[in-house]
Amino acid sequence: MTNKELAKKSAEYRKKILKYIVGAKAGHTGGSLSCTDILNVLYNEILNVSPENFGSPDRDRYIQSKGHCVEALFVVLADQGFFPEGDLETLCKYKSHYIGHPTRKVHGVEQNTGALGHGLPIAVGTALAAKMDKKAYRVFTMLGDGELPEGSNWEAALTAAHYKLDNVCAIIDNNKLQITGPNTEVCDTDPIDAKFESFGWAVREVDGNDVKALKEVLNAVPFEKGKPSLVIAHTVKGKGVSFMENTLKWHHGVPDQQQYETAIAELDSVLANI
Amino acid sequence: MGAVTTDTSINGKPNQDVFAAVLQQLATADRDIIAVTSDSRGSGKLVKFGTDLPEQIVEIGIAEQNLVGVAAGLASAGKKAFAVSPACFLTARALEQIKNDVCYSDNPVRLVGISAGVSYGALGTTHHSLHDFAVLRAINNITIVVPADNFETEQAVKAAVKSNKPVYLRFGKKSMPLLTDDETVGFEIGKGRVVTKGKDIAIIANGETVYPALQAAQKLAEQGVAATVVSMHTVKPLDTALLSAIAEETGAIVTVEEHMVNGGMGEACASYLLQQGYQKPFKIMGIPDEYTVTGSQVEILNHYGVSADGISAEALKILKQ
Ligand SMILES: [Mg+2]
Numbered sequence: 363m364t365n366k367e368l369a370k371k372s373a374e375y376r377k378k379i380l381k382y383i384v385g386a387k388a389g390h391t392g393g394s395l396s397c398t399d400i401l402n403v404l405y406n407e408i409l410n411v412s413p414e415n416f417g418s419p420d421r422d423r424y425i426q427s428k429g430h431c432v433e434a435l436f437v438v439l440a441d442q443g444f445f446p447e448g449d450l451e452t453l454c455k456y457k458s459h460y461i462g463h464p465t466r467k468v469h470g471v472e473q474n475t476g477a478l479g480h481g482l483p484i485a486v487g488t489a490l491a492a493k494m495d496k497k498a499y500r501v502f503t504m505l506g507d508g509e510l511p512e513g514s515n516w517e518a519a520l521t522a523a524h525y526k527l528d529n530v531c532a533i534i535d536n537n538k539l540q541i542t543g544p545n546t547e548v549c550d551t552d553p554i555d556a557k558f559e560s561f562g563w564a565v566r567e568v569d570g571n572d573v574k575a576l577k578e579v580l581n582a583v584p585f586e587k588g589k590p591s592l593v594i595a596h597t598v599k600g601k602g603v604s605f606m607e608n609t610l611k612w613h614h615g616v617p618d619q620q621q622y623e624t625a626i627a628e629l630d631s632v633l634a635n636i
Numbered sequence: 637m638g639a640v641t642t643d644t645s646i647n648g649k650p651n652q653d654v655f656a657a658v659l660q661q662l663a664t665a666d667r668d669i670i671a672v673t674s675d676s677r678g679s680g681k682l683v684k685f686g687t688d689l690p691e692q693i694v695e696i697g698i699a700e701q702n703l704v705g706v707a708a709g710l711a712s713a714g715k716k717a718f719a720v721s722p723a724c725f726l727t728a729r730a731l732e733q734i735k736n737d738v739c740y741s742d743n744p745v746r747l748v749g750i751s752a753g754v755s756y757g758a759l760g761t762t763h764h765s766l767h768d769f770a771v772l773r774a775i776n777n778i779t780i781v782v783p784a785d786n787f788e789t790e791q792a793v794k795a796a797v798k799s800n801k802p803v804y805l806r807f808g809k810k811s812m813p814l815l816t817d818d819e820t821v822g823f824e825i826g827k828g829r830v831v832t833k834g835k836d837i838a839i840i841a842n843g844e845t846v847y848p849a850l851q852a853a854q855k856l857a858e859q860g861v862a863a864t865v866v867s868m869h870t871v872k873p874l875d876t877a878l879l880s881a882i883a884e885e886t887g888a889i890v891t892v893e894e895h896m897v898n899g900g901m902g903e904a905c906a907s908y909l910l911q912q913g914y915q916k917p918f919k920i921m922g923i924p925d926e927y928t929v930t931g932s933q934v935e936i937l938n939h940y941g942v943s944a945d946g947i948s949a950e951a952l953k954i955l956k957q
Contacts, residue, residue: 419714466741473712474741477732483702484737487709487717490694494670494715501709514733517702525694 363406366636368573371441372402373633376602377626378437378447384622386433386454388462392612394434396537396570396597397504401438403576404502404533408583413443416470422499423488425473427481428506428535429463430614436460436468444470479512481505482532486518489530489590500583504533508540510551516561519590523562528584531591532563535570537599541613554594563592570595603628648814651789651844652750652807656681658793659718663692669716669797670694674703679809680720680750700725704733708743716746716797723749723765723806724756731771738802739777746796747804752782753843753894754923755809757932765806766923769871770899772804779803780871781825782901784846785812788869791823799825808844808894810933815846815867828875834862837951838882841892842868842901845937849892851944856951863951871901876908883909888917888954892947894937897922917954921947 363371375398383389405411409422426435433453440447445468452458459467463476473484485503492499505515522530534554542548551557555565564585569575576595583591599613600606603625606615617625663669663685671677672694677686686693694710696703700721707719719726726749727734738745749768756763772780781796781803783789789807796803815821815831823829831846832853841849846867853863864886868875882889889909891902902920909918921942929939937943941950 473708473743474736477736479701480705480733480737483705483733484709484712484741484743486702487706487711488713489709490706491710491713491715494691495713514699514701514705517696517699518705520699521696521702521706524697 365574365577368402368406368577369636370633371406372399372573373602373629373636375402375434375437375441377629379433380617380622380625382437382450382453383433383616385451387616388454389433389616390430390614391616392539392599392606393428393431393506393535393537395601395603395606396599397428397431397535398434398601399571399573399576400504400533400535400595401434403573403580405438405442407577408580409502410499413469420497420499423472423485423501425481425485425501425503426464426475427478427503428509429475432463435464439468439470442470478506478509479514482515483518485530485532486522486527489522489527490525492529493525493527500529500531502531502533504535506540507534507536507538507545507551508548510534510554511549519558519561519563522590526588527590528586528588531583531593533593533595535597536594537597539599539608539610539613543610558592562589564589565592565594567594567596570597571601602632648811649786650809650811651783651786652809653681654786654789655748655793655805655807656685658790660685660688662794662797663689666716666797667692668714670710670718672696672703672707672710672717672719674698674700674721674725676721676750679722680748682720700730701733704730704745704747705737707745708733708737708741711743711745718746718748720748720750722763723752723768724763727765727768727771734772735775739775742777742802744800744802747802749804749806751809752806753808754928754933754936757936758930760930761927764928766896768804768806769893769895769901773872773899773904777802779825779873780806781869782806782843782871783869784843784867785815787814788823788829788867792825792869795825806843810844812844813847815850826870826873826875828878829867829869831865831867833864835886836862837888837890837955838864838866838886839890839892839947839951840866840868840882840905842871843894845892845894845942848942848944849947852947852951855944855948859952861951861955868901871904874904874908879905879908880912883912883914883916888951890919890921890947890951890954892921892942894942895922896925898925917957919950919954921950
C-alpha cells in the first residue's frame with residue numbers, strides 16, 4: 363500500500379474503533395487509538411498472515427500483549443477479512459464471542475490475552491519453536507508501556523537474547539500514559555532503550571503514529587542478526603481525536619453521542635485532506 | 637487400559653526419576669518432545685536428557701512465569717512441551733500463566749510438578765506444595781494426575797504425550813514400590829485404580845499416600861476389617877462412576893492425600909458424594925490448615941496421621957460412627 367492509502371486506513375480504523383466502543387458502551391479508547399497505526403502497518407505491510415493461511419504452521423504470528431486495546435485489533439482483523447465487520451456490533455454483548463480482550467474464539471486471534479506481561483513470554487516460546495523447526499516465520503508482539511513493570515517481560519527479554527531469537531520483535535506502544543497517570547509518575551521505566559539494549563536486544567525508536575516511518579522500521583526487522591528486535595513506538599494516547607489526545611480520562615472513557623459525532627467529523631476531515 | 641510394565645528395572649525408584657527416564661525414551665523417538673526447565677534439570681532428573689538430547693531441552697533459568705509462558709508458545713507451535721519445575725513454584729508463582737497461557741488459551745503444555753507435597757521436608761513451607769490440587773481444580777481445561785508408583789508414572793507420562801490437552805503431572809522424590817503385580821489393574825487417566833477390594837471401608841488415596849493406605853488396609857485386615865484401596869491418581873476429572881460404586885458397596889470412606897485438606901481430592905470426593913445423596917461415615921485425611929511441623933517428609937506425614945498407623949486408626953474410628 364502507498365503511504366496515503368495506509369494513512370486513509372488508519373483514519374477509517376479509528377472511526378470504526380469509536381463506533382464499536384460506543385456500541386459496546388465500553389472499551390479502551392485512548393490506547394486503541396494510539397496503537398492503530400502500528401496494527402495497520404503490521405497487518406497491511408509486514409505480517410504474512412491472512413484468513414486463508416491462518417491454519418498454516420508457516421504463518422507469521424502476532425500476539426497482542428496489551429490485550430485491553432482489543433477494539434483496534436478486532437477492527438483490523440475484520441478489515442483483513444477474518445470475520446464480517448458487522449459481528450463487532452455484538453462487542454461485549456451477552457453471549458458474544460467478541461469480549462473486551464483478545465480471545466481465540468475470534469478468527470485471527472493467536473492467543474488469549476488480557477492479563478499484562480504475558481505476550482512476550484509466549485512470543486519467545488513461539489519464536490524458539492520456529493528456530494527448532496528451521497521455519498522462517500516471525501513472531502511480533504505489542505506491549506503497552508504501562509505493562510513494562512511486569513517482571514515476566516524482563517524474564518522473557520533475557521530468554522529471547524539468550525537464545526539469539528532474531529525472529530521475535532516486540533513493539534512498545536509508548537503513549538506515556540497509563541490508567542493512574544503518566545508512566546514516569548506511576549513507575550518510571552525510562553530509559554527503555556538502554557534497559558533492553560543491556561538485556562541484549564537491538565532497539566529502534568519510531569514515531570508510532572507515522573505509517574511511513576513505521577513501515578520503514580518494521581521492514582528493517584531484524585535490526586541485528588542474532589538479536590531480538592525492540593521497536594519503541596512513540597505514540598499519542600487518543601491519537602486522531604484532538605479532545606482525547608494525551609488526556610487521561612480517555613484511557614477507557616466512552617464518548618457520548620455528541621462527542622462521538624465531533625470525533626467522527628474530525629476524522630472525516632483528516633480523510634478528506636489525505 | 638495399559639498392561640503392567642515389563643520393564644521391572646524401573647520399579648522401586650522415585651516417580652520423578654521414572655518420569656525423566658520415560659520422557660527421554662519417548663523424546664528419542666519424537667523430536668517434538670521438549671523439556672523446559674527452570675534450573676531444575678537436576679531435581680527433575682533431566683541431566684541425562686539434556687546431555688543426550690541437547691536440542692530438545694530449553695533452559696529458562698529461575699523464572700517460573702517465563703517457563704510456563706515460553707512453554708505455552710512452544711506448545712502453540714506444535715511442540716510437546718513438558719514444563720518441569722518444583723511443584724511449589726510452578727503452581728503458585730506461575731499460576732496466572734497456567735490459567736491464561738496454558739488452560740484458557742488451550743496451549744497443550746504438560747506441566748510437571750516435581751518434589752511435590754512435603755517432599756522437601758524440613759526445607760519448609762516455601763518448598764511445600766499443599767495447594768496445587770486446590771488451585772488447579774478451580775481452573776477449567778486441565779487434567780490433574782498424581783501417579784502413585786512407577787507403573788502409574790510410566791503410563792501417565794505416555795498418556796500425557798498422546799493427549800493434546802493441558803495436563804499437570806505431580807511427582808515426589810521418594811522411592812515407590814509397586815502397588816500391585818496384578819496385571820489386570822491397568823491405568824487410564826480419569827479412572828481410579830482399585831488396588832485391593834474389601835466391603836467394610838474404602839480408602840481413597842493418591843500419589844505417595846497410596847502405599848501407606850495399602851499398608852493400613854493390611855493392618856485393618858488383621859483386625860477383621862476388609863478395606864478397598866483406590867489409587868485416585870486423577871484428581872480432575874474425578875472418577876465419579878467409581879466413587880458411586882464405592883459408596884454403594886462399602887460402609888465408610890477415608891480419603892488420604894499429601895495436600896492440605898482444603899480444596900483437595902478428598903473435598904472433591906465429598907462434594908460429589910453429598911450431591912449424589914450418599915451419606916456415610918467420611919473422613920478427609922491430609923495436612924490440616926496450618927504451617928507444617930518441621931521434619932522430613934515421612935515425619936511430617938506421620939505427624940498428621942498420613943501413615944499406615946494413622947490411616948488404620950482413623951478407619952476404625954469412623955467405622956464406629
Ligand atoms: Mg500507556
